[in-house]
Amino acid sequence: MKLKVRGVTKKFRSKNGALTALEPIDLDVQAGEFVCLLGPSGCGKSTLLNIIAGLDQPTTGEVRVDGEPARHTGTDRVMIFQNAALFPWLNVIDNVAFGLRMAGVPKIERQETARRFLRMVHLSDFESAFIHELSGGMRQRVALARALALNPDVLLMDEPFGALDAQTRDLLHDELQTIWSDTHKTVLFVTHNVREAIVLGDRVVVFSARPGKIKQIFTINLPRPRQIESYAVVDLAREMMTVLRDDVLTSEREIEQAVLRHDLEAQIEDGMRATFREVGDDVL
Amino acid sequence: MMFFRRWVANRWTRQIVFFAALLAAWQAFAWIGPLPDYVFPSPLGVAQSLARGFQNGTFILGIVASMQRILIGFGISAVAGMELGLAIGRIRLLDETVGSLVLGLQALPSICWLPLALLWFGLSEAAILFVVVMGALLSITLATEAGVKNTPPLYLRAARNLGARGWRLYALVILPAALPAIITGMKLGWSFAWRSLMAGELLYVSLGLGQLLNAGRELNDMSQVIAVMLVIIAIGLAVDRLVFAPVESRVRERWGLQG
Numbered sequence: 362m363k364l365k366v367r368g369v370t371k372k373f374r375s376k377n378g379a380l381t382a383l384e385p386i387d388l389d390v391q392a393g394e395f396v397c398l399l400g401p402s403g404c405g406k407s408t409l410l411n412i413i414a415g416l417d418q419p420t421t422g423e424v425r426v427d428g429e430p431a432r433h434t435g436t437d438r439v440m441i442f443q444n445a446a447l448f449p450w451l452n453v454i455d456n457v458a459f460g461l462r463m464a465g466v467p468k469i470e471r472q473e474t475a476r477r478f479l480r481m482v483h484l485s486d487f488e489s490a491f492i493h494e495l496s497g498g499m500r501q502r503v504a505l506a507r508a509l510a511l512n513p514d515v516l517l518m519d520e521p522f523g524a525l526d527a528q529t530r531d532l533l534h535d536e537l538q539t540i541w542s543d544t545h546k547t548v549l550f551v552t553h554n555v556r557e558a559i560v561l562g563d564r565v566v567v568f569s570a571r572p573g574k575i576k577q578i579f580t581i582n583l584p585r586p587r588q589i590e591s592y593a594v595v596d597l598a599r600e601m602m603t604v605l606r607d608d609v610l611t612s613e614r615e616i617e618q619a620v621l622r623h624d625l626e627a628q629i630e631d632g633m634r635a636t637f638r639e640v641g642d643d644v645l
Numbered sequence: 646m647m648f649f650r651r652w653v654a655n656r657w658t659r660q661i662v663f664f665a666a667l668l669a670a671w672q673a674f675a676w677i678g679p680l681p682d683y684v685f686p687s688p689l690g691v692a693q694s695l696a697r698g699f700q701n702g703t704f705i706l707g708i709v710a711s712m713q714r715i716l717i718g719f720g721i722s723a724v725a726g727m728e729l730g731l732a733i734g735r736i737r738l739l740d741e742t743v744g745s746l747v748l749g750l751q752a753l754p755s756i757c758w759l760p761l762a763l764l765w766f767g768l769s770e771a772a773i774l775f776v777v778v779m780g781a782l783l784s785i786t787l788a789t790e791a792g793v794k795n796t797p798p799l800y801l802r803a804a805r806n807l808g809a810r811g812w813r814l815y816a817l818v819i820l821p822a823a824l825p826a827i828i829t830g831m832k833l834g835w836s837f838a839w840r841s842l843m844a845g846e847l848l849y850v851s852l853g854l855g856q857l858l859n860a861g862r863e864l865n866d867m868s869q870v871i872a873v874m875l876v877i878i879a880i881g882l883a884v885d886r887l888v889f890a891p892v893e894s895r896v897r898e899r900w901g902l903q904g
Binding site (some may be wrong): 414415416434435436438439440442444446448449450451459460462463464491492493494507511 | 822
């Protein structure tokens with residue numbers, strides 16, 4: 362088993378007392394498997410992904426990678442964020458080579474590697490472009506190349522295509538499926554789009570909201586490559602939606618309590634900031 | 646007629662006409678006005694002073710002396726201010742203590758440090774440098790601190806996830822992320838340093854542009870005073886246009902902040 366999530370919970374403190382973001386989560390992911398985490402906003406799926414990445418700490422429970430506890434973030438599990446999180450002070454190729462630079466790879470070698478992965482995501486012509494010159498889809502491709510350049514075993518993708526238009530997203534679905542089958546990475550992919558989850562996933566782990574927990578796991582046996590508009594995908598999505606409908610309604614009601622939600626987000630952000638201060642204190 | 650209209654529509658034309666008119670009015674007032682030449686010099690007199698000052702080398706010496714001071718003072722401020730701002734921006738304890746001290750001291754015009762500086766360092770270069778550093782250091786510190794605090798946490802998460810640790814996280818992520826704010830702080834710091842230096846040189850006599858101003862007053866030579874003022878303006882503008890503006894526009898282009 363590549364990834365083992367055991368009894369992971371996450372609680373945030375808020376003015377109204379403790380807020381449970383994740384109920385105990387158990388999840389096993391095999392090497393080379395593509396697992397989608399599906400659920401409504403605020404169900405804790407992104408929180409779980411951040412914990413697996415080692416960027417957040419679970420309140421209880423643990424994550425094991427190849428049997429070893431993974432408490433800190435590491436380049437064996439690289440994250441791809443929703444808004445790409447590319448560095449605007451670096452051009453495209455330097456962004457892709459960033460992780461290699463941190464790993465101490467010499468310049469010529471890391472540029473070569475970066476070029477290879479830029480070719481893989483079809484952005485060879487843009488290696489010296491600035492980040493703001495790229496479209497949203499191009500940015501996600503650069504982020505994908507930046508992650509792949511480190512040759513991680515596990516790719517963690519946090520709604521990477523959530524902000525893209527439909528055509529770009531479909532194109533990136535095709536490319537991601539090709540890259541995944543060529544590189545045999547283990548992928549955890551967070552999304553709130555049922556059809557996206559079915560197109561990409563070997564398994565779809567459905568979360569329910571507030572507190573976040575695993576509601577059901579679907580195994581997707583459709584042949585690949587899958588198309589988002591194919592009947593098989595649409596039918597399966599409808600089936601899954603029926604199962605999930607009541608939960609989405611509950612979640613909608615929850616979201617109406619916008620104050621609470623805002624509070625949760627503020628808490629999460631505070632939590633992040635606190636983490637970085639701790640890191641800063643360590644260094645100085 | 647068309648030509649004339651286009652000519653008037655040009656921004657440069659309007660500026661040239663304005664400044665020419667200003668000079669003409671000045672010259673006219675100097676000729677027909679009631680004030681004697683040593684109180685209200687004509688632009689021609691100022692131009693002569695300017696030429697004389699550069700020919701006999703006093704202006705050159707003054708410029709070199711002042712530029713030396715400001716380069717050293719600003720250099721110290723830039724390096725120390727960036728490190729201090731980085732530390733305050735990252736470490737809560739320093740933020741609560743040194744951070745509020747810096748904020749308080751920023752309210753004090755740096756020339757107010759001169760009496761203390763003269764007491765501590767005597768009539769020396771060190772006293773003037775101290776005043777210059779106090780002028781630039783604080784604003785560079787505050788700008789760096791703001792830049793560091795406003796860095797999206799997402800950059801740091803991504804960088805750590807990609808293996809950035811320790812000094813590299815600072816040198817290759819946190820500092821570059823704060824760069825636009827730091828450059829603004831440098832610009833502000835430079836203009837504070839320049840003002841402090843001139844004030845310091847005026848009050849404490851030693852070779853420099855401020856001292857040339859004072860010498861003009863003592864010799865009742867207002868055309869020299871105005872000539873030196875023009876030199877000071879020219880240097881201030883030149884540094885802003887030739888040093889800071891290109892750096893700033895490069896960063897803005899890179900970040901996509903243009904327009």
